Amino acid sequence: MRQPKKTQKAPKAYQNDKFLHSPSGRIMRILSEYIEPHERFRNYKINHTMVIFGSARIKSRAEVKERLSELNKKIKTSNGKEKETLEKEILRSETDYELSKYYEDTVELAYLLTDWAKNLPKPNKFVVCSGGGPGIMEAANKGAAKAKGLSMGLNISLPFEQYPNPYISPELNFEFHYFFMRKFWFAYLSKALIVMPGGFGTLDELFEILTLVQTMKLKKKMSIVVYGTKFWNQIIDFDNLLKYGVISPEDMDLMFFADTPQQAFEYLTKELTANYVIKK
Numbered sequence: 543m544r545q546p547k548k549t550q551k552a553p554k555a556y557q558n559d560k561f562l563h564s565p566s567g568r569i570m571r572i573l574s575e576y577i578e579p580h581e582r583f584r585n586y587k588i589n590h591t592m593v594i595f596g597s598a599r600i601k602s603r604a605e606v607k608e609r610l611s612e613l614n615k616k617i618k619t620s621n622g623k624e625k626e627t628l629e630k631e632i633l634r635s636e637t638d639y640e641l642s643k644y645y646e647d648t649v650e651l652a653y654l655l656t657d658w659a660k661n662l663p664k665p666n667k668f669v670v671c672s673g674g675g676p677g678i679m680e681a682a683n684k685g686a687a688k689a690k691g692l693s694m695g696l697n698i699s700l701p702f703e704q705y706p707n708p709y710i711s712p713e714l715n716f717e718f719h720y721f722f723m724r725k726f727w728f729a730y731l732s733k734a735l736i737v738m739p740g741g742f743g744t745l746d747e748l749f750e751i752l753t754l755v756q757t758m759k760l761k762k763k764m765s766i767v768v769y770g771t772k773f774w775n776q777i778i779d780f781d782n783l784l785k786y787g788v789i790s791p792e793d794m795d796l797m798f799f800a801d802t803p804q805q806a807f808e809y810l811t812k813e814l815t816a817n818y819v820i821k822k
Contacts, residue, residue, distance in 0.1 A: 575723040579716055583731065586713060590818060591671040591694060591731040592655050592810070594648060595747045596678025596738030598704065603642040610635045644738050644770060645681045651736065651769075651803040652685025652693070658811055660691050663822045668814065669694055671732070673724075674715065675704040678738045683709035696724050729754060733818050734765045734810050739773040755796055765813035767806045768797045 553559075561567050583589075601609075613635060617628045652670045659668040672682035674695025686693030687709040695710035697717050706715055718724040729751060737748045748768070754760040768774055783789045800806035 572720060572723060575718055575720055576726070579727055582713070582716075586692075587665070587667060588669055588694075588714075589731065590666075590668045590733045590814075591728075592659075592668055592734040592736070592814075593671045593728050593732045594652060594678065594682035594736045594738065595673065595740060595744050596644065596648065596681075597641075597740035597744060598673075598675045598677040598679060599741070600641045600645050600677045600681075600739065601638055602645045602681070603639070606635060606638045606642045610639065641739065644773075645678065647769070647803050648678050648681035648736075648738055649685040649688065651806055652682045653689045654685075654803060654807040655810065656686040656689035656691035656693070658807070660689065662819060666819055668733070668818075669714070671696065671728070672707075672710075673697065673743075674706045674710060674717075676707055678740065680707035680709060683707055687711075696727055698724050725750060729760065732764065733762070734767070734814060736767045736769055736806060736810070738769050739777075745777075752793075752796060756793060763813070763817040765810055765817075766797045767810060768799050769801070769806060771799050771801050774799070 555561060556570075562570055610632065613628055613632050617625060617632065620628055655668070656670055659666070662668070669692050670682055670686040671694040672679040674683075674697030679695070683693045683695060684707075692711045692714060693709065694714040695706050695716065697704060697706045697715070698721060699717060699719050706717075716724075716727075725747065728747065732751075735748075735751055737744060751760070751764065751766065755764050755766070780789075780794065784791060784794070798806075798809050800809065
């Protein structure tokens, strides 16, 4: 008598890729983006981060100089429509050159903060953290790498693919699907926040943290530096927010405005030392 064929085993639920990527598996995916980073932070004994937000589109000064040089060479032999296009690109690159100051300032500030943190007595451990991508995020990790320290990158998967920059410490390179889980980890470990010039994402992150601090949902002391007075005064009219009474005068005390890496560094290290540094 022929033996019936053995039925193939069904995959276990936690190995069922179709289920894990289904709407019903969403809670498992969300929990994974909490538990896996938590485990890594615990393993590397990271309790304090210094988060740097800013635009992914701001380039280094060297990159912008190279681009301007190429455009100026091309325009000499161009005419008509091509010349008009190149003139527009040169104007754009000149604005990029002005903004590149913030890339270089971010490298310098991240370097200063990392070098300061490395020289603190144990068990103090403060790590620079960025959004993991290009622009200001890259500059933050680059500055930390320049100081030969660890730095973290909390990257996010986007339709146009934001790839992690090469300066993140490999063991602290994270990839998130959910914006809200990524933002949770920005807020949860952070003791200092530096907000460089940026667009929608930077504004979103700044105002979310300000709201959490203002409403005391974040009960810990959070030192917030808004970097680049000229830029931010053109983008957000804080005076009119006060004038119309939609924020209180004391809400302005939640932020410190800085225009040089040294200014921001002195404020942050003073605040962090007073509130978090364990002295032996």
